[in-house]
Amino acid sequence: MNNALDRGSSLHAVSFTKLGKHIVRMTPDGRLHALDVLAALGVRHIENVQAYLAEHGVSCGFYDFGEDHGEETVAWQDVTLLAFALKTTDAKRWRERAQAMLTGYLSGDVTLAAEIAERNPDSERRRWLSARLESAEARKRFMSTVAKHGGEGDVFRLVSSLSNRSVLNMNSAAFRRERGVRDTRDGMTAAELMRLTYLETASAQAIEAHAARGNDEILALHRKNVDNERKVWATALGQAS
């Protein structure tokens, strides 16, 4: 495996990922060396990789990992397909892990969340996750401040929609459609998430500092913050404000 890297690295970018204890070669666009994947799933000595994959409903791509010829690649989704199709002990172990993951998901297991995040090779995406978590916490604190200061009924929906509209330049439903996501925050960039965190933290603080009471005072303070934050950002983007 190191040989493949040494010989090919200057010509053919290859990175590595792990499947259990197995090291798997990866292409720059995140596809995986099919034979490495099969080995990790306990399948060896396959003569015709492409035919073997096709038998299991997986169609492969090709990439030159440094052997001067294209070698079969599969996507992460295909790894799951194979894990659920193959009869090997390794495949069975991954099916059991998938089952355990459902429990981890349902119970909100933060160590599972950390493990997933650390599998992402892109530090920008990991940073995005931190921004996403931050913004969700800031929203929760903001809502609890609104409630503590006598906000009730529609005000929770109104303040959120003011924040979202200001940062996204449209309402959440239109934004979700435009970016093709089910969850508004999933479609936001790290910068948009940061603005949201900043804005709602500032508004929570303003509500406390001014000892605001009731929907009208809360909304007035938040509106003022929204306007001012938008001016900062317009300047940051080099627009006249």
Place this chain on the structure above:
Amino acid sequence: MNNALDRGSSLHAVSFTKLGKHIVRMTPDGRLHALDVLAALGVRHIENVQAYLAEHGVSCGFYDFGEDHGEETVAWQDVTLLAFALKTTDAKRWRERAQAMLTGYLSGDVTLAAEIAERNPDSERRRWLSARLESAEARKRFMSTVAKHGGEGDVFRLVSSLSNRSVLNMNSAAFRRERGVRDTRDGMTAAELMRLTYLETASAQAIEAHAARGNDEILALHRKNVDNERKVWATALGQAS
């Protein structure tokens, strides 16, 4: 469901969680109302809940949700067991989600990580995740600074082990045994993670500020930081230093 809450909330603490679109009652120790779970999995009109669960290998507990008698409860793990045992469309949908989760896990899907974190009702645990992610990023930046300043070979293991030993008061292997975790960071508290982040960020900065070159200079600076940080913490804990 609201009735149960209204009538019972003062006597019997009940919180709520979601299984897909279904709302499920939850006990203070995180067990779930069995009939709510079964309804979410597409099973209704069960006469003997306990017998039905037993048939599927699930043993239940009991909790008074406000109906003045104990009602059957199950754990999150049992939800997964049922999802994998039942023939309903809803159960099948959860099995498909478990399969998709494996793909999300393998590919390091940060939106899945966020979704999991947000299912955790405990804000302390969500904060722990942020501290965990921060410390992993700080470690990566530290290591890359060490490499940029001519660190090589053993130094990477040595600096990490200095940080860990200083914060944990023992080596990582002993620590993992003591707290019963496979991954060192999983066993650390948010405060321990924060100390690690702080320490390694400070050392990376020191290496740059002093333009250190090579293993010896890097280790000397990190050792100095480790000693000083330990003094801060000893004082923070009210110990003589």
